Amino acid sequence: MQIESLSLFLTVIETRSITKAAQKMYITPQGASSAIKALEKQLGMKLFERTGACIELTQQGAEVAHEAQKVVAAYQKMQSVVAMQNNRVASRDILKVVATPFVRQTLTAVIQDYAAYSNDNAVVQVIEKNAFEIARGFETLDNDTLYLLDLPLDLEIASEELSPSFCRLALQEYAIFHPFVLSNFVIKCSEFSPYAAKDTIKWTDLTADQIACHDDPFLIKVIGRYVPTCRRGNVGMKVSNTELIGTAINQSGMIGISASLPVAFGERNWKKTYNGVAIEPKPKASFVTGALGSPENKHAKSFCLFMQNLLAHLIPSYMKKNDPSEFYKKNRRRFS
Template identity: 25%
Template sequence: MDLRKLEHFVAVAEERNFTRAAARLHIVQSGISSSIKALERELGIPLFLRTTQHVELTPAGHALLVQARRILADVADAHQAIARIRGGLIGTLNLGILYGYSPTGIATHLARFRAGHPQVAIQLRGTGAHDIVDHAQRLHNGDLDLAFLLVTRPLPGLVLYPIGTETVLLACHPDHPLATHDTIRLADLAAETTIDFPPTWGVRSAVDAAYAAVGLERQVRFEMNDLSTILDLVRHGLGVAFVPGFLTCEAPGVRFLRVRELPAEFEVALAAPSSRPLSPVSGAFLDTVLRPM
């Protein structure tokens, strides 16, 4: 029983899906399927119940999962111990971030990674005018190793590792007529001046999809790729804006309302290119992010 087979087994067990497990490990699905079959032959017992929709662990699979996780964790600890003796990881992490946005403990993840790998240089790249498109292209062409994204849908060529969720709220001036409500409808905004992000930004995509779903159109009068500027415009009564919900703790002088037609949450994810394996530095940062705090 080799470690590679155990790693493949744990991935399938956690993902409950061979395709997602293969994407997570950056290998082809046939490779992970062959690995699981070989492990089952070696042990002489099925580890998964397979259907067309998903896979479930057998009793033997549940028993193995506990031990496999322990073994892999011990091996990872051993590698880290040797790395520390050798002086730790050395290299550069090119990480895409979102301007003005630090959800789900992103700063904490960076601090934890820095504490464990002090010799790694970290290059932070903010978004350009097209947010997700910019970061996705940089991941594809190798300019970025990993990137934090706000996503409302799968993105071709990228593996997305969810790290949390966020809400979308409407920001308005405290004296705005709608400010007396806690929840509104999109139809209530028909005559409002809207301040918004560029069309491909995660929040803008979520809002545009909500408008399309109810058959409404809107006019965006101000378009800006900076959160602080958007909130400043709202404070001056120049319009209303759809913004990430984390701002409720960071934006005095602004009223935040829920919008009934908007999804309750959208996903915050760390994205990696599916076309190439992660470097040791990138893999270490991903492990840091996915490891419980």
């Protein structure tokens, strides 16, 4: 029995749809259906009742789900241990981290794992800054601090905010910027939204909608690139408390902007704030997340290797389809 089969099983329960679960796990609906049938055969029981387009958990399925959640959580914790054993480093008692809003929201638990397995007595101190602030200070970064930021896959989007010297250095493979994951932006809406029934959404479809997002200049810059009515940063609602975004989606019918890390990794770190639908808009808009620091930085390369090991174990299918090294390939010619 593979851990990905159990993760898929739990995702089907969450989405109440094999098709939507397949999208979250980055596999085909046919592959997802076959995997669920194989799991049922292996367990010798029916996990779901299927009536047309509806799918409901059986009593036996509910009991299996309870245990599956424990197994998946234990496996994820074990992978943190394995990743750190593959790349153990010395650390001070206080690990100071400067991170973007997206990193702080999604990776705080993983950063704490990294710190703990580097030093059992380590205490994590996270300071939030936007990506542009971090990048502008790249020449004076503290070598004892871990800097984590997001950059658009297409650097031209942020060319007005980033200096040419930073872009050139960032595009020298693993010189000062160490990308470890590529994410795609997704649109989040209420299950009652007209968009919820659509397989695809164009960014330009959102021109008449109110968008709710984190008050992050990097994110607002990307939204403005793709949604004409937001080019001057006039999105519907910018907040520091991301839980308010779920409320805005559910109660006010607003549209949220998030990222595509699959549920196998995301559930461990993201607080669930609403029951809604996530759809990848067209054209695809992507960004990479990585560590920033010179070769003398104690943590940049180490944390990147830690994350690469961890994600390769937790979400192998996702990582194969979303290679962060695409950042170098896409931009090198333009900024060389």
